[in-house]
Amino acid sequence: MTINLLIYKSYQPVINIHLNNQHQMSNKEKFEQLKNSASLLDTNELDAFYDTLEPVTLNEILGEWKGDQLKTGHAVVATLQAIRWYGKTFISQLEAKPLICKDADGNFYSDTTSMKGEASLWPIDFRGKVSTSMIYDGVPVLAHFRKVNSNTLVAIMDGKDVLDQGKHFYFFLERI
Numbered sequence: 001m002t003i004n005l006l007i008y009k010s011y012q013p014v015i016n017i018h019l020n021n022q023h024q025m026s027n028k029e030k031f032e033q034l035k036n037s038a039s040l041l042d043t044n045e046l047d048a049f050y051d052t053l054e055p056v057t058l059n060e061i062l063g064e065w066k067g068d069q070l071k072t073g074h075a076v077v078a079t080l081q082a083i084r085w086y087g088k089t090f091i092s093q094l095e096a097k098p099l100i101c102k103d104a105d106g107n108f109y110s111d112t113t114s115m116k117g118e119a120s121l122w123p124i125d126f127r128g129k130v131s132t133s134m135i136y137d138g139v140p141v142l143a144h145f146r147k148v149n150s151n152t153l154v155a156i157m158d159g160k161d162v163l164d165q166g167k168h169f170y171f172f173l174e175r176i
Contacts, residue, residue: 027053031148035172040073046170050154053146055131058121061145061153062090064100065173075164076157083111088134088173093121096134098143115139126158143171151175 025033030049034041066087069077086108089097096119099111112118116138124133126144134143134155141159148154157169 027148028152031152031154031172034070035068037071040071041170043072043167043170046070046072050146050156050170051127053148053154055129056145056147056153058093058123058132060147060150061121061132062092064089064176065153066176067171067173070154070170070172072167072170074167074169076162076169079114083114085111087176090121090134096121098134098136115141126156145173148172 027049034046034049064087067085069080083099084102086100086102089100089110091097097110098119099114100108101111102108110118115136117136119134119136121132121134123130124142124144126133129146132145134145136142136159139159141157141162143155143157145153145155151174153173155171155173157171162169
């Protein structure tokens, strides 16, 4: 964006300031701002940000990830806190562990009871882009992933009984 600023004195231009290369926030910078927000986030703003992100492929998503919410006040957060959700592990397309949790002693385990099993990964068109999505084995719930970069993903949870007052659950994963 270019901005020309003219300062007039007695209707004659005195200073002409030409501003170039205004700093545009990168996706990582915008993500960090959203992640660290002290107040609840506007889901319209999250939707707009999500829609700018690129799809993630199956090979890119494989690995271990630490997760957390993007703060919108969604009801699912209470459940995730109760089970001590830590993140997700994607081993292969058909072996996805969506609820890696910590027990009282700090040991990690895959919670297979809360969502009636584990999950699998599939390419799905969501909001006009085909990206890797996770489908739970035992409940009609999907998580649609997009990448901020190779180590950070943003997801929207979708499906039956996921909406809270008409709003999706938004979360992120950071590669371990």
